[in-house]
Amino acid sequence: MFGRLTIEALPLYSAIAMGGALIVVFGTLAVMAAITWMRAWGYLWREWFTSVDHKRIGAMYVILALIMLVRGFIDAIMMRTQQAIAVNSDGYLPPDHFDQIFSSHGTIMIFFMAMPFLTGLINLVMPQQIGARDVAFPYINAMSLWLTASGAALVMVSLVIGKFSTAGWTAYPPYSGIDYSPYVGVDYWVWAVLLSGIGSTLSGINFLVTIIRKRAPGMKLMFMPLFTWTTLCTSVLMAFAFPAVTVVGVLLELDRVAGMHFFTSGDGGNMMNFANLLWIWGHPEVYILILPAFGIYSHTVSTFSGRKLFGYTSLVWATCAIAILSFTVWLHHFFTMGSSANVNSAFGIATMIIAVPTGVKVYDWLFTLYRGRIRFTVPMLYTIAFIVTFVIGGVTGVLLAFPPADYLMHNSTFLVAHFHNMLIPGALFGYFAGLNYWFPKMFGFRLDERWGKRSFWCWVVGFYLAFMPLYMLGFMGMPRRMEHYDVAAWQPYLVVAFLGAVLILVGLTFTIVQIVVSVRRRAELRDPTGDPWNGRTLEWATASPPAPYNFAVIPTVTGRDAFWTMKADGTAWRRPARYEDILIPRNSAFGPLIGAIAFVLGFAAVWHMWWLVALSAVLAAIVVIIRSSNDDTDRLLPAAEVERIETAWLAEVAAAPRPVDEPARGVPSAALPGAAT
Amino acid sequence: MRISPPIRRCLAVAGAGALALGLAGCATSYAPILDPQGPVALGQRDIMFRAFGIMMIVVLPVFVLAAIFVWRYRASNAKARFEPEWESNGIDALTWIVPALIWATLAYHVWVYTHAFDPYKPLDPYVKPLEVQAVAQDWKWLFIYPEEGIASVNEIAFPAGRPVTFRITSDTVMNSFFIPALGSQIYAMAGMETRLNLLADRPGAFRGRNTQYSGDGFPDQHFAALSMTAEDFDAWVAKAKASGEGLDAAAYEALAKPSSKHPVTYYATVEPGLFGHIIARYDGAMAMTAMDHGGAAAE
Numbered sequence: 001m002f003g004r005l006t007i008e009a010l011p012l013y014s015a016i017a018m019g020g021a022l023i024v025v026f027g028t029l030a031v032m033a034a035i036t037w038m039r040a041w042g043y044l045w046r047e048w049f050t051s052v053d054h055k056r057i058g059a060m061y062v063i064l065a066l067i068m069l070v071r072g073f074i075d076a077i078m079m080r081t082q083q084a085i086a087v088n089s090d091g092y093l094p095p096d097h098f099d100q101i102f103s104s105h106g107t108i109m110i111f112f113m114a115m116p117f118l119t120g121l122i123n124l125v126m127p128q129q130i131g132a133r134d135v136a137f138p139y140i141n142a143m144s145l146w147l148t149a150s151g152a153a154l155v156m157v158s159l160v161i162g163k164f165s166t167a168g169w170t171a172y173p174p175y176s177g178i179d180y181s182p183y184v185g186v187d188y189w190v191w192a193v194l195l196s197g198i199g200s201t202l203s204g205i206n207f208l209v210t211i212i213r214k215r216a217p218g219m220k221l222m223f224m225p226l227f228t229w230t231t232l233c234t235s236v237l238m239a240f241a242f243p244a245v246t247v248v249g250v251l252l253e254l255d256r257v258a259g260m261h262f263f264t265s266g267d268g269g270n271m272m273n274f275a276n277l278l279w280i281w282g283h284p285e286v287y288i289l290i291l292p293a294f295g296i297y298s299h300t301v302s303t304f305s306g307r308k309l310f311g312y313t314s315l316v317w318a319t320c321a322i323a324i325l326s327f328t329v330w331l332h333h334f335f336t337m338g339s340s341a342n343v344n345s346a347f348g349i350a351t352m353i354i355a356v357p358t359g360v361k362v363y364d365w366l367f368t369l370y371r372g373r374i375r376f377t378v379p380m381l382y383t384i385a386f387i388v389t390f391v392i393g394g395v396t397g398v399l400l401a402f403p404p405a406d407y408l409m410h411n412s413t414f415l416v417a418h419f420h421n422m423l424i425p426g427a428l429f430g431y432f433a434g435l436n437y438w439f440p441k442m443f444g445f446r447l448d449e450r451w452g453k454r455s456f457w458c459w460v461v462g463f464y465l466a467f468m469p470l471y472m473l474g475f476m477g478m479p480r481r482m483e484h485y486d487v488a489a490w491q492p493y494l495v496v497a498f499l500g501a502v503l504i505l506v507g508l509t510f511t512i513v514q515i516v517v518s519v520r521r522r523a524e525l526r527d528p529t530g531d532p533w534n535g536r537t538l539e540w541a542t543a544s545p546p547a548p549y550n551f552a553v554i555p556t557v558t559g560r561d562a563f564w565t566m567k568a569d570g571t572a573w574r575r576p577a578r579y580e581d582i583l584i585p586r587n588s589a590f591g592p593l594i595g596a597i598a599f600v601l602g603f604a605a606v607w608h609m610w611w612l613v614a615l616s617a618v619l620a621a622i623v624v625i626i627r628s629s630n631d632d633t634d635r636l637l638p639a640a641e642v643e644r645i646e647t648a649w650l651a652e653v654a655a656a657p658r659p660v661d662e663p664a665r666g667v668p669s670a671a672l673p674g675a676a677t
Numbered sequence: 678m679r680i681s682p683p684i685r686r687c688l689a690v691a692g693a694g695a696l697a698l699g700l701a702g703c704a705t706s707y708a709p710i711l712d713p714q715g716p717v718a719l720g721q722r723d724i725m726f727r728a729f730g731i732m733m734i735v736v737l738p739v740f741v742l743a744a745i746f747v748w749r750y751r752a753s754n755a756k757a758r759f760e761p762e763w764e765s766n767g768i769d770a771l772t773w774i775v776p777a778l779i780w781a782t783l784a785y786h787v788w789v790y791t792h793a794f795d796p797y798k799p800l801d802p803y804v805k806p807l808e809v810q811a812v813a814q815d816w817k818w819l820f821i822y823p824e825e826g827i828a829s830v831n832e833i834a835f836p837a838g839r840p841v842t843f844r845i846t847s848d849t850v851m852n853s854f855f856i857p858a859l860g861s862q863i864y865a866m867a868g869m870e871t872r873l874n875l876l877a878d879r880p881g882a883f884r885g886r887n888t889q890y891s892g893d894g895f896p897d898q899h900f901a902a903l904s905m906t907a908e909d910f911d912a913w914v915a916k917a918k919a920s921g922e923g924l925d926a927a928a929y930e931a932l933a934k935p936s937s938k939h940p941v942t943y944y945a946t947v948e949p950g951l952f953g954h955i956i957a958r959y960d961g962a963m964a965m966t967a968m969d970h971g972g973a974a975a976e
Contacts, residue, residue, distance in 0.1 A: 099892075099893070168890055172850075172889075174849075175850040180849075272866070305750070306752075306761060307763070308761060310763075310769075311764075336853060336862050337864050338872070341792040345788045349787050353780060355780060356773070356777050359735055359772065360773055363739075363772040366746060370763065371758050371760040371761075373750065387743055391736050391739050394736075395729065395732050402725065402787055402790065404721040404724055405724060407721060407796065407862055408718070408721050408725070408862070412888065474710070475711050476709070477708070477884070479888040483895070483896050
């Protein structure tokens with residue numbers, strides 16, 4: 001009945017694991033109690049959980065990402081603490097627990113922090129940037145969200161019931177095979193990755209179709225905002241790369257439960273195939289994470305320099321080049337597997353080509369600052385920190401692309417420092433910039449600047465302190481994933497890295513404080529016009545938060561920076577001759593339902609409750625069939641209602657203390673946030 | 678002159694970075710990668726330094742320009758020129774051409790040095806290397822000296838100045854064999870054989886280890902790599918031969934069981950063909966050297 005689930009699955013083996021489990025359980029209960037106390041269940045269900053509005057789905061993705069960021073960071077600081085003290089001692093974490101933590105840290109940060117964060121921001125912004133009313137497939141969008149959430153829930157549940165994988169976030173066999181990892185950890189990893197992977201594949205297809213099909217009239221490809229371009233490329237990568245990780249997860253699971261030998265020795269199985277398949281997804285994945293951030297930086301750097309983006313065409317082609325090249329370099333993750341010098345050099349050289357378009361981008365952003373008027377807002381600070389810091393990561397990346405150098409640095413903390421140096425400034429800082437930049441589009445008010453800046457400085461300085469020592473430790477021969485060590489010379493560096501993590505903890509806390517403070521100050525931070533930063537692209541032409549239909553009248557685009565042009569020629573915020581009825585998709589319980597079924601399916605498969613797996617698979621099929629047979633999915637928003645919403649907003653815009661002729665004067669208004677600094 | 682808050686903070690960040698790098702600088706003696714003990718590690722370190730230098734051509738301007746632009750074009754500086762439509766095809770072209778030229782330079786180096794430092798390539802075609810068969814186990818390393826007919830656990834010795842050729846496999850999960858002071862790591866995989874050629878310039882005691890996470894005993898899975906004079910090496914072999922222990926099939930099975938912090942052990946005799954048997958245990962696997970590696974290994 002319960003498969004291999006017994007009472008032993010509770011984390012009674014360690015006080016720390018038990019503590020983690022209790023925090024999850026009581027945290028969840030506290031949130032649920034708070035919602036009950038506020039009597040918000042009905043509101044949340046009707047307005048949010050069942051919503052198919054891309055802005056709300058985007059906001060929910062971002063909230064999921066922030067929750068998982070906290071969880072992933074707790075893992076990180078636990079590892080830093082352990083390594084800071086575990087010289088010639090066992091520290092405070094047993095190996096089995098430490099190994100779960102580094103595995104869950106990587107899995108969470110990639111699949112359940114970065115992926116939801118970028119998917120959320122894309123959802124929120126991209127349809128508005130192309131002048132669309134929604135994504136192409138709103139219901140699939142909801143399904144993607146809830147599949148991702150169900151994967152995240154599986155990882156969280158593994159804290160309480162059973163254990164998580166100890167095989168690292170890449171789960172290389174044979175270690176992840178049934179012989180060496182017989183318990184449920186790897187199964188949790190596989191099912192979490194599978195469920196969220198399906199969600200990501202569907203998101204990729206959805207965004208791709210949206211950009212191809214739903215652009216406003218006149219928006220040629222080369223008129224698209226940069227974030228839309230990077231979304232397009234990221235979506236191509238998602239649609240083509242994620243199936244590889246789905247396949248690799250399925251095959252690994254077949255090895256584990258059906259006695260097959262795809263990756264384990266016997267019957268011709270080979271572990272090297274796993275490495276190839278995993279990284280055929282894994283390397284494009286790096287660019288899936290980074291490209292959207294590149295798009296965000298392209299907007300923040302241009303908006304807050306008060307000038308048009310330098311080298312738009314170059315940036316577009318560089319983005320496309322990176323997307324294509326990202327499929328040609330996967331072997332550099334295992335130069336040390338014994339391939340011939342010809343193979344290794346070919347992949348090393350291919351890897352380095354990526355530095356060319358990336359270098360182009362860095363210079364384009366730099367020259368966007370040139371002869372601009374730089375406002376040091378929170379998004380802009382992240383952008384500047386990114387440009388400088390990312391270059392360091394690029395240098396170490398090119399070093400690692402030299403196979404002979406990689407033979408020295410592979411599996412070391414140098415590698416750990418390198419990819420954190422790409423992903424924290426390259427991706428996470430970009431998401432933070434995007435969050436601060438586009439937050440009004442989610443909830444109608446800006447985020448508090450003071451707490452945002454405090455958080456920013458802690459994150460940046462904390463990053464340097466936490467990761468620069470790891471570069472040196474790599475030179476000192478320290479491998480990654482060490483639960484304890486006996487080289488006393490490593491300890492000072494690990495203590496500095498720990499202090500960096502503490503500073504990041506402060507930064508993360510300030511991020512949360514920033515959100516809380518902003519919610520409390522929401523009246524003064526309100527964005528009445530929908531264009532709080534003097535923006536250039538179409539997402540600023542909508543209200544904050546946008547009406548369910550985004551645009552009462554679909555704008556006609558005649559060039560790049562469409563909204564800037566509209567402001568310059570005085571056509572922005574103009575009342576149309578007449579309003580029309582608008583069809584918008586109706587909310588649906590379908591998304592959360594599929595997510596819940598997927599979660600049960602995954603949990604049952606982890607614990608070998610095969611009857612429940614079959615039952616939930618059938619249920620999922622039935623739900624999908626019912627949903628697909630329903631043709632009545634839209635509701636009509638009458639013209640009168642549209643007119644009421646638009647009139648109220650336009651009145652607010654007119655009353656807002658802000659010159660609407662800025663582009664014509666070409667000077668950012670002193671009334672705008674950040675201008676005084 | 679009053680320094681505006683953002684700039685002051687930038688300086689603080691730069692200071693913190695410099696501090697980290699400075700800390701890094703004071704302990705190079707503990708850093709085997711920066712202090713190589715053989716030609717392989719030396720060459721690999723130097724190519725890293727050279728690539729680093731070449732990249733500074735594009736990287737240093739980023740730091741300098743970022744600092745200048747951010748300072749000069751701050752919104753509060755009314756004196757700076759403001760040209761919101763400014764473009765430059767020349768700079769646009771340069772941003773492609775300069776990185777592309779640097780890429781071409783680096784690519785040339787990649788090709789040359791990857792072939793020069795192919796781990797499979799014998800270091801000196803005129804000298805017969807010492808052959809050592811390395812077997813990764815949970816969580817220790819077994820070294821078999823086929824010509825000397827001895828074996829050791831968690832300690833390896835070789836004469837300084839004489840090339841050593843390693844044949845490497847694993848009798849457990851994937852491992853990675855690495856002696857940082859000598860350079861070049863390579864995976865150890867069950868059912869397969871990988872190769873590595875190393876050389877120590879001088880006598881010395883180094884540390885080698887598995888760098889690929891392999892389970893609970895992973896942190897302690899290291900071994901002593903002793904480079905010694907030819908006479909000392911002969912004495913070391915004699916010491917192993919005098920140990921009295923033999924590594925036959927039964928002794929091997931006992932040794933192969935997982936153990937942590939396994940003491941250094943010597944075996945006076947080794948069952949012939951043991952290395953091949955360990956690989957053959959994993960049926961259906963292929964001999965990687967012959968099939969997969971187009972390089973110099975002759976099998």
